[in-house]
Amino acid sequence: MSIDEGTARRVARLARIRVEETDLPALAQEFNAILGFIEQLGEVDVEGVEPMVSVTPMRLKRRDDVVTDGGQPQAVLSNAPDAREGFFAVPKVVE
Amino acid sequence: MLDLSYEAPAPKVIQGATGDWELVIGLEVHAQVASKAKVFSGASTQFGAEPNSNVSFVDAGMPGMLPVINEGCVAQTVRTGLGLKAAINLHSAFDRKNYFYPDQPAGYQISQLYHPLVGEGEVLVELGNGTARRVRIERIHLEQDAGKSIHDMDPTMSFVDLNRAGVALMEIVSRPDIRSPEEAAAYILKLRQIMRYLGTCDGDMQNGNLRADVNVSVCRPGDYEKYAESGDFSHLGTRCEIKNMNSTRFIQAAIEVEARRQIAILEDGGQIVQETRGFDPDKGETRSQRSKEEAHDYRYFPDPDLLPLEIEQAWVDDIASALPELPDAKKARLMEAFGLSDYDAGVLTAEVENAAYFEQVVSGGTKRDGKTAANWVINELFGRLKRDGDKAITESPVSPDQLGGIVELIGKGDISGKIAKDLFEIVYTEGGDPAQIVEERGMRQVTDTGAIETAVDEVIAANPAQVEKAKQNPKLAGWFVGQVMKATGGKANPAAVNQIVSAKLGL
Numbered sequence: 001m002s003i004d005e006g007t008a009r010r011v012a013r014l015a016r017i018r019v020e021e022t023d024l025p026a027l028a029q030e031f032n033a034i035l036g037f038i039e040q041l042g043e044v045d046v047e048g049v050e051p052m053v054s055v056t057p058m059r060l061k062r063r064d065d066v067v068t069d070g071g072q073p074q075a076v077l078s079n080a081p082d083a084r085e086g087f088f089a090v091p092k093v094v095e
Numbered sequence: 096m097l098d099l100s101y102e103a104p105a106p107k108v109i110q111g112a113t114g115d116w117e118l119v120i121g122l123e124v125h126a127q128v129a130s131k132a133k134v135f136s137g138a139s140t141q142f143g144a145e146p147n148s149n150v151s152f153v154d155a156g157m158p159g160m161l162p163v164i165n166e167g168c169v170a171q172t173v174r175t176g177l178g179l180k181a182a183i184n185l186h187s188a189f190d191r192k193n194y195f196y197p198d199q200p201a202g203y204q205i206s207q208l209y210h211p212l213v214g215e216g217e218v219l220v221e222l223g224n225g226t227a228r229r230v231r232i233e234r235i236h237l238e239q240d241a242g243k244s245i246h247d248m249d250p251t252m253s254f255v256d257l258n259r260a261g262v263a264l265m266e267i268v269s270r271p272d273i274r275s276p277e278e279a280a281a282y283i284l285k286l287r288q289i290m291r292y293l294g295t296c297d298g299d300m301q302n303g304n305l306r307a308d309v310n311v312s313v314c315r316p317g318d319y320e321k322y323a324e325s326g327d328f329s330h331l332g333t334r335c336e337i338k339n340m341n342s343t344r345f346i347q348a349a350i351e352v353e354a355r356r357q358i359a360i361l362e363d364g365g366q367i368v369q370e371t372r373g374f375d376p377d378k379g380e381t382r383s384q385r386s387k388e389e390a391h392d393y394r395y396f397p398d399p400d401l402l403p404l405e406i407e408q409a410w411v412d413d414i415a416s417a418l419p420e421l422p423d424a425k426k427a428r429l430m431e432a433f434g435l436s437d438y439d440a441g442v443l444t445a446e447v448e449n450a451a452y453f454e455q456v457v458s459g460g461t462k463r464d465g466k467t468a469a470n471w472v473i474n475e476l477f478g479r480l481k482r483d484g485d486k487a488i489t490e491s492p493v494s495p496d497q498l499g500g501i502v503e504l505i506g507k508g509d510i511s512g513k514i515a516k517d518l519f520e521i522v523y524t525e526g527g528d529p530a531q532i533v534e535e536r537g538m539r540q541v542t543d544t545g546a547i548e549t550a551v552d553e554v555i556a557a558n559p560a561q562v563e564k565a566k567q568n569p570k571l572a573g574w575f576v577g578q579v580m581k582a583t584g585g586k587a588n589p590a591a592v593n594q595i596v597s598a599k600l601g602l
Contacts, residue, residue, distance in 0.1 A: 014392055016195055053188075053403055060402040065130050065167025068137030069151035076150045076257070086146035087245070087254035090197045094246040094253065 003031040101219070101227035106274035106319070111358045118354050119319060119331050120279050121271035121310040124286055125264050126296040127240065127303075128171045134239055134263035135162030135205065142302055146256040154261040156200030161400050168263040169404065171295040172212050172237045173414050175265055178293045178421055179232050179286075181216025183411050187236075188403040192393045197255050198242035206266075207236035208395045212404065218289065219423060220282045221441070228278050231270040240264045259303075265296070271310065271331065274319075276347035283307060283343055288422050292447045306341045310334045311353045313361070332357065333367035337374050337381055349374035353381045425450055433457065433465025442473050448488050455495035462506030463499055471502055475519055497522050500529035509533060511540050513585055541587045544595065547579070550587065551595050554578045562600065569602045 003011075008028040012019040019027055073086055082089040106117045130140055136153035153160040176183050188210040191203040213235035221227045242260035244253045267286060273279050287305055290296035297304050312332035314322075322330040335357070337349045352374075357367050372381040420428070422444050429440040429450075444450045449472070456468045476498065480486040501519055504510045510518060510533060518538060522529055533539055541547060554575055555562055565571040575596045580587055 010392075014193075014394065053397075058402060060404055061163055062166040062169075063132070063137065063163045065132050065165050066137065067132050067139040069132075069153075070138035070149045073145065073147040073150070076147050076152070076155050082252070084249075084252075084254065086148075087248075087256055088147070088197070089249070089252045089254055090244075092246065092251055092253050093197055093244060 003028045003035065007031075101221065101225060104222050104226040104228060104274070104278070107276065108316070109313075109354060109358060111362050113362050115316050116313045116354070116358050117316055117319060118274055118276075118350065119271045119312045119314055119322075119334075120273040120275075120350060121334075122267075122269045122273065122279060122282060123308040123310075124267040124269075124283060125240075125306045125308075126175075126267060126286070126290060126298070127305070128168050128237075128263035128265055129295055129297055130165060130168050130171060130263055132165055132167070133261040134165050134168045134237065136261055138261065140262045144258055146254075147258065149258040150260065154200070154257055156202070162205065162398075164401065164404065165263065168237065169212065169406065170414060171263070172235060172265050173406070173411055174293050174418065175267075175290060175295045176213030176216060176235055177411075177415050177418055178289050178295070179213075179216035179218055179235070179267075181232055181235065182214035183406075184210065184212055184214055185406050185408060185411070186210065186403060187212040189398045189401045190395045191398045192238075192395055194393060196241065196244075197253060198244045198257070198260065200242070200257065200260065204239050204241065205398055205401070206238035206395075209397070210403070211236035218282070218285055220278060220285045222278060222281055228272065228274070228282070230272045230278075230282055233268045233270050235265050235267045238264050238266060271312075271334075276350040279309065279350055280343035280347050283346065285422075288445065288447075292419055292421055292425075294419075300341050300343070303341050306339055307346060308339060309337045309346055309350060309353075311337065311350055311357070312367070313354050313357050332361075333369050335367065335369065335381070336371050338371055338384065340374060345374060345376050348376065348379065349381060352379055356381065422450075429453075429465075429469075433469065435465060435469050439466075439469045439473060443469060446488070452488050452491070452495050456499040456502060458499075459496070460499055460503045463502045464506050467505055468499070468502045471498060471519075475516070479519075479523055492526065493519070493523050497526075497529055504529060504533060508588070509539055511585070511589060514538050514540065537584075537586070539586060541583055544591060547583070547587050547591050547595055548599075550579050550582050551575070551592070551599050554582065555599060565600050565602070572596050572600060572602055575600070 005024045005028050008024050008031060009019070011031075012027070077083040077086070077088065080088050109116045109118070128134070132138065133140055133151070133154060136151035138151040138154055139149045141149060151160075153162055173183055187207055189205050190208045192206045192208070193203045195202055211234040215234070216232035218230050218232065219227050220230055240259050240262040242255055242257040244255050246253050248254050269282070273282055283305070287296070287298035287300075291298050299305070312334035314330070314332045318330045322328065335353060337353055340346045340349060353372065360367060371384045373384050374381050426440045426444045429435050429443060430437065435443070442449070443453045453468065453472050456472060457463045457465050476488075476491065476493065480488065480491060501515055501522065504518070505512065505515050518529055518532060521527070521532055558578075561571065561574065565575065572593075576589070576592050579592050579596065580589065
């Protein structure tokens with residue numbers, strides 16, 4: 001797989017990261033280097049091998065259906081650039 | 096099984112300028128899981144709380160916070176799957192669906208794209224007149240709900256409340272088996288009914304408990320059958336998805352206008368573009384939301400914060416063995432055990448609370464006739480509740496035991512149907528034990544023929560002229576019956592009065 005400038009632009013846009021047009025060729029090249037490195041894994045024969053999801057044999061940790069958290073609106077809002085009447089306030093997003 | 100007697104309904108046909116068109120519809124229903132805590136945090140799911148008060152740092156997407164799954168939500172989803180006769184996947188896994196939106200603070204929704212918790216199932220959707228559609232379920236996956244954005248509190252800002260962010264949702268995906276707007280509405284209501292019986296979703300559509308995305312396409316008659324036979328989607332038209340509707344009325348309207356829009360394009364020689372659309376109920380039209388799609392390249396990948404969800408068959412079996420009786424089975428049983436009509440059994444089982452009320456009315460006591468009880472619940476009680484500010488059955492001033500008592504008094508012949516209505520009104524407004532009220536207020540039906548005979552004799556003795564007329568015209572016997580009923584305060588058994596009057600007058 002090869003990443004061109006258009007794909008690099010799209011990826012940056014989806015991640016909401018501003019990349020100047022002049023920087024796109026270098027970014028695309030960087031992506032390609034990373035993908036090329038990872039593609040080496042394709043050389044390994046994994047026929048019949050289950051995907052490994054964890055290096056330790058663990059079961060997914062569960063919680064009971066009990067309320068143990070919440071009731072801290074001030075703390076939740078404390079990092080917000082703008083908050084009013086208990087809500088996060090953000091630039092209008094309605095279409 | 097009862098459902099063998101149903102026939103598949105005919106699909107809706109829309110006449111176009113170039114011939115007939117049929118509709119093909121598939122639904123993605125988002126049902127909020129009934130749980131105390133959210134699916135990956137310990138914050139409450141309580142609706143209507145102060146803004147941002149039911150929010151943990153996990154729900155707020157704070158860095159470093161890790162999700163821990165609520166086993167109760169997993170059990171509810173499994174329960175729903177079992178209720179829809181679906182396969183339960185002992186191995187499932189969570190994926191991240193990435194998109195930016197202010198009410199989605201983590202920048203992704205935890206969902207299950209590749210390995211859903213529940214696989215294929217089916218639901219029987221009754222449509223009246225002995226018809227029913229069997230709708231296949233493709234999958235149910237467990238995911239997080241987003242928060243809520245409020246756009247009308249400020250001219251330049253949107254306000255965000257994260258109380259709903261992280262509440263568990265079941266996304267129930269159907270196959271394209273639905274063939275008319277009415278079927279789509281009936282399908283959602285059937286899912287709602289089943290989930291309310293199971294206690295897995297409150298099904299409160301106004302509060303957004305239950306929402307649906309609707310996929311609509313159109314095809315020519317015969318094409319759908321080709322698809323059904325081969326499973327080849329190329330026989331069907333290109334579909335459009337109408338997003339996020341929480342009213343069955345709007346869903347039906349949206350399907351209708353979307354189908355007509357597609358037909359107009361096709362008949363004009365155009366092509367349908369697969370896209371996401373929104374329904375505007377004020378204008379009665381669907382509009383493209385392609386701008387949103389541009390941003391919605393979700394880049395799903397397995398969530399590295401969560402190991403796969405492994406559940407044990409024994410655990411699933413435990414849940415299965417504790418499932419309550421479901422609507423179809425309950426309806427069949429009420430028809431069989433009490434001789435109720437299809438219609439009455441349908442009304443009584445429509446809401447789980449109605450069925451519970453009816454079953455308590457007929458349980459206990461003696462001579463509580465099922466048909467009489469059904470009639471009293473459906474006609475008298477429902478009618479009275481409706482007149483009383485549309486009260487819910489759970490707020491009924493007459494308890495099932497009280498109504499059962501009234502039905503019992505009718506069954507024993509202690510009171511007539513007419514007196515029973517008076518008694519019902521007394522119990523409704525004043526409360527009390529029906530049997531005791533009947534005794535205290537002397538409402539018992541007189542079946543003692545001696546007492547009735549005396550009353551008839553008195554009326555005859557007092558009205559010699561009428562007696563002569565009645566002998567000429569037997570129809571006038573009714574007048575004597577009326578007089579006797581009046582004299583006994585309506586408590587005489589009408590059948591007995593009729594008989595005695597006829598005999599005494601020699602008719």
